[in-house]
Amino acid sequence: xxxxxxxxxxxxxxxxxxxxxxxxxxxxxxxxxxxxxxxxxxxxxxxxxxxxxxxxxxxxxxxxxxxxxxxxxxxxxxxxxxxxxxxxxxxxxxxxxxxxxxxxxxxxxxxxxxxxxxxxxxxxxxxxxxxxxxxxxxxxxxxxxxxxxxxxxxxxxxxxxxxxxxxxxxxxxxxxxxxxxxxxxxxxxxxxxxxxxxxxxxxxxxxxxxxxxxxxxxxxxxxxxxxxxxxxxxxxxxxxxxxxxxxxxxxxxxxxxxxxxxxxxxxxxxxxxxxxxxxxxxxxxxxxxxxxxx
Amino acid sequence: xxxxxxxxxxxxxxxxxxxxxxxxxxxxxxxxxxxxxxxxxxxxxxxxxxxxxxxxxxxxxxxxxxxxxxxxxxxxxxxxxxxxxxxxxxxxxxxxxxxxxxxxxxxxxxxxxxxxxxxxxxxxxxxxxxxxxxxxxxxxxxxxxxxxxxxxxxxxxxxxxxxxxxxxxxxxxxxxxxxxxxxxxxxxxxxxxxxxxxxxxxxxxxxxxxxxxxxxxxxxxxxxxxxxxxxxxxxxxxxxxxxxxxxxxxxxxxxxxxxxxxxxxxx
Numbered sequence: 068x069x070x071x072x073x074x075x076x077x078x079x080x081x082x083x084x085x086x087x088x089x090x091x092x093x094x095x096x097x098x099x100x101x102x103x104x105x106x107x108x109x110x111x112x113x114x115x116x117x118x119x120x121x122x123x124x125x126x127x128x129x130x131x132x133x134x135x136x137x138x139x140x141x142x143x144x145x146x147x148x149x150x151x152x153x154x155x156x157x158x159x160x161x162x163x164x165x166x167x168x169x170x171x172x173x174x175x176x177x178x179x180x181x182x183x184x185x186x187x188x189x190x191x192x193x194x195x196x197x198x199x200x201x202x203x204x205x206x207x208x209x210x211x212x213x214x215x216x217x218x219x220x221x222x223x224x225x226x227x228x229x230x231x232x233x234x235x236x237x238x239x240x241x242x243x244x245x246x247x248x249x250x251x252x253x254x255x256x257x258x259x260x261x262x263x264x265x266x267x268x269x270x271x272x273x274x275x276x277x278x279x280x281x282x283x284x285x286x287x288x289x290x291x292x293x294x295x296x297x298x299x300x301x302x303x304x305x306x307x308x309x310x311x312x313x314x315x316x317x318x319x320x321x322x323x324x325x326x327x328x329x330x331x332x333x334x335x336x337x338x339x340x341x342x343x344x345x346x347x348x349x350x351x352x353x354x355x356x357x358x359x360x361x
Numbered sequence: 362x363x364x365x366x367x368x369x370x371x372x373x374x375x376x377x378x379x380x381x382x383x384x385x386x387x388x389x390x391x392x393x394x395x396x397x398x399x400x401x402x403x404x405x406x407x408x409x410x411x412x413x414x415x416x417x418x419x420x421x422x423x424x425x426x427x428x429x430x431x432x433x434x435x436x437x438x439x440x441x442x443x444x445x446x447x448x449x450x451x452x453x454x455x456x457x458x459x460x461x462x463x464x465x466x467x468x469x470x471x472x473x474x475x476x477x478x479x480x481x482x483x484x485x486x487x488x489x490x491x492x493x494x495x496x497x498x499x500x501x502x503x504x505x506x507x508x509x510x511x512x513x514x515x516x517x518x519x520x521x522x523x524x525x526x527x528x529x530x531x532x533x534x535x536x537x538x539x540x541x542x543x544x545x546x547x548x549x550x551x552x553x554x555x556x557x558x559x560x561x562x563x564x565x566x567x568x569x570x571x572x573x574x575x576x577x578x579x580x581x582x583x584x585x586x587x588x589x590x591x592x593x594x595x596x597x598x599x600x601x602x603x604x605x606x607x608x609x610x611x612x613x614x615x616x617x618x619x620x621x622x623x624x625x626x627x628x
Contacts, residue, residue, distance in 0.1 A: 114463075206604065287452060
């Protein structure tokens with residue numbers, strides 16, 4: 068962080084005067100806070116590279132001299148294999164993101180561009196749904212899913228997760244579509260494009276930020292969700308990653324728990340952080356602008 | 362549509378003695394009557410309220426502080442913002458697993474660092490005793506959630522015209538006067554939003570307690586208790602009645618916060 072500032076300084080000498088004591092105070096405080104915020108995450112990564120035999124002992128500086136990928140190997144086959152759970156989580160995460168994106172796009176488009184009787188009411192209901200915690204409908208949802216024979220089923224879980232992500236998704240997509248000038252849509256119509264063609268050809272580049280926000284939000288939600296995954300999935304081969312990691316913490320593997328869990332933690336962090344860094348420009352912007360429009 | 366139908370269904374279930382399997386009977390408001398006399402339910406409500414009261418102010422002030430620190434968009438601000446939001450991105454269950462390992466006595470990193478800094482003299486058994494466990498979980502949650510508050514407030518701060526601050530500078534206003542007279546009044550909506558999100562989040566706390574306080578009956582939140590009643594004791598009707606009371610309480614909190622922080626300034 069400080070290197071960035073130092074390397075920039077010679078390139079912009081006229082700004083140097085502005086970099087007074089206040090700037091360095093800011094840099095110091097922010098850097099210290101950044102270390103504090105990153106510490107547990109970096110620590111978790113180092114922990115996962117520690118030999119399993121050391122994981123239950125007092126931490127030592129010397130531990131970092133013999134790092135190993137043994138824990139990752141251990142959780143990728145045999146008794147402690149978490150790769151199937153990783154696959155389940157990816158299926159559910161990507162499925163939820165796609166389904167939420169598609170439905171939210173169509174609903175947001177409809178709400179923003181077609182004024183029909185009651186469109187205000189529909190949007191109000193969606194906002195209301197944003198406020199209702201899913202924990203409240205956990206039991207009826209469970210009964211509905213079991214009526215549909217969708218409990219213990221990844222598709223059922225995707226449907227549930229998409230349901231809870233839709234209100235936010237529709238909200239974001241409606242705001243996105245409202246910012247697109249009406250003339251653009253109308254001129255496409257005049258040229259003979261249908262609703263779907265307009266959506267796909269004309270608007271696509273303009274709605275990418277909204278889509279990215281919706282998809283990231285839905286993916287991160289389903290990736291880390293524990294309560295519903297515990298409730299709706301029972302078979303060992305269908306468990307999502309958080310539930311599997313939870314099982315490791317309560318299991319009787321003994322001292323090696325920590326070692327395997329730590330590898331699982333890093334495996335669980337990588338997709339989230341990668342997705343966030345790749346799409347953060349849109350995601351952060353989406354969350355920040357949501358605040359302004361309220 | 363997707364949420365309201367189950368909600369109606371939930372109200373119906375809460376009026377029955379619905380078990381997971383087998384026949385059920387309509388029993389009117391009996392579940393609600395029993396709830397108000399159920400010591401475990403009342404304890405979980407009381408505990409959840411305490412927890413919410415403990416974590417909400419620090420999350421808000423840390424989030425506000427971070428947003429204010431990066432407000433001027435000086436060099437590195439973007440990078441710092443990314444870092445401060447990272448715990449939230451990693452997700453509460455993964456974060457809880459990290460501390461499941463690091464809060465352990467002897468081998469955990471928390472005791473190790475705190476004793477190196479001279480803050481604790483011996484090993485603590487963090488998660489077994491109620492006080493230390495609550496302290497640890499609260500600190501973790503502040504670390505986890507303040508990034509979101511920061512982002513929401515940053516969004517609001519960037520909407521405030523720079524000229525207002527410049528005018529205040531000309532008038533010789535102090536930092537605190539500027540915050541109190543300009544920032545806070547114009548940030549009402551983002552502040553309300555950030556507070557509502559954080560209060561609802563703490564009220565519905567589940568992951569961190571389920572993972573980090575597995576066998577700690579003193580640290581049972583409402584949602585944990587609902588989950589247990591429904592899916593380990595199979596009293597679905599009763600659990601649903603609890604859940605609906607939770608919805609009502611959250612609705613009231615949300616409304617109260619909206620009213621207190623009502624946006625009276627148009628801009």
